Amino acid sequence: MRLLLIGPPGSGKGTQAVRIAEHFGIAHISSGDLLRRHVAEETAIGRTIKEYVARGDLVPDGIVMDVLRKPVSAASQANGYVLDGFPRTVEQAEAAYLVAKALGASVRIALYLDVGRDELIRRVLARGRETGRADDTEEVINHRLQVFEDHTRPLLDYYAEREELITVNGARPVDEVAWSVTVQLQRVQRQLNG
Ligand code: AP5
Numbered sequence: 001m002r003l004l005l006i007g008p009p010g011s012g013k014g015t016q017a018v019r020i021a022e023h024f025g026i027a028h029i030s031s032g033d034l035l036r037r038h039v040a041e042e043t044a045i046g047r048t049i050k051e052y053v054a055r056g057d058l059v060p061d062g063i064v065m066d067v068l069r070k071p072v073s074a075a076s077q078a079n080g081y082v083l084d085g086f087p088r089t090v091e092q093a094e095a096a097y098l099v100a101k102a103l104g105a106s107v108r109i110a111l112y113l114d115v116g117r118d119e120l121i122r123r124v125l126a127r128g129r130e131t132g133r134a135d136d137t138e139e140v141i142n143h144r145l146q147v148f149e150d151h152t153r154p155l156l157d158y159y160a161e162r163e164e165l166i167t168v169n170g171a172r173p174v175d176e177v178a179w180s181v182t183v184q185l186q187r188v189q190r191q192l193n194g
Contacts, residue, residue, distance in 0.1 A: 001026055001080040001189065002100070004087065006155060007113035008148040009141060010120035010127075012170045012177060016113065017084040019178045020185070024082075027075035031085040034067045035059055054134050056144040058151060061092055069099070076100070089151045090158050109188055110159035111181065113170035117145065164188050 001024050005013045014030060021028035035053060038046040045063055052059045068086060075081035087093040121141055128136025135144065159165040166184045170177050 001082075001185070002076070002108055003080075003082045003185070004110045004159075005082055005084045005113070006110055006152065006159075007170060008115065008120055008152070009144045010123040011113040011115045012174070013084045013113060015174055016170075016178060016181055017082045020082045020181060023182055024080075024185070026079050027071070027081040029068065029071050029075060029081050029083050029086075031064060031068060031083070031088075034071070035064070038067065054140070056135050056140040056147060058088055058147060061089075061095065064092065065095060065099075072099070087155060090154055093155055093158055108192060109164045109166065109185065110155075111166045111168060111185070112156055113177070114167055115170040119171050120145065164192070 003020065003026075005017055005020075007013050014032075017028045017030065020026070032053075035049050039050045039053065040046075045066075049059055049063065058064075064086065068083075072081065072083070087096050121138075124136050124141045125138065127133060128141075135141075156165065166188060168177060168180050168184060172180075
């Protein structure tokens, strides 16, 4: 299975991706986690990444593609992946499509976690208080949500036209969301295989 997980900050992409990966025996690849690792390890590109992430802006496509290339191609050759946080723009989706096509592994399913703004802000600020994640502040979360509306929401139309797009109500408790996600993915898998 090759799955793209799309949703605003705080919608539960990371939380659900862990469960999906375990249930379907596929790799969990998080663009945000990979980028934060470069920052933590102070790699050559880590300093540049840090500035974008701290502001809540999108990291330039070239850097993101470089960071993702290896894990995505390894997972494509194995059982597949759930990609959490990528693509985030139509341009990234087009680049990903070309890379996947070259690997003979075009992405088939996009899953959107739908959660209202007030709940997103509540979750992210709660995590910020707990973990001190640098971009989980009131000012930065408002900007991250705006970046989602401006750059990422258009992806939903893009995938609705091209691939199988599933929308799941992510505003329910974690286990309920996970159950809906699994049922929907199994249904789509059956359709694709049949
Ligand atoms: P990224 O790490 O992808 O962050 P994000 O999209 O802002 O998402 P979050 O991690 O805030 O939330 P999530 O949807 O994963 O939810 P989670 O499960 O963690 O990106 C960070 C930055 O990296 C970006 O701003 C950008 O700078 C850069 N970046 C990343 N990818 C990029 C790309 N492709 N291109 C360019 N730049 C990129 O849950 C959030 C909280 O809610 C947790 O505390 C969790 O416990 C809780 N929670 C989850 N589900 C529920 C539930 N159902 N009920 C109650 N609480 C819940």
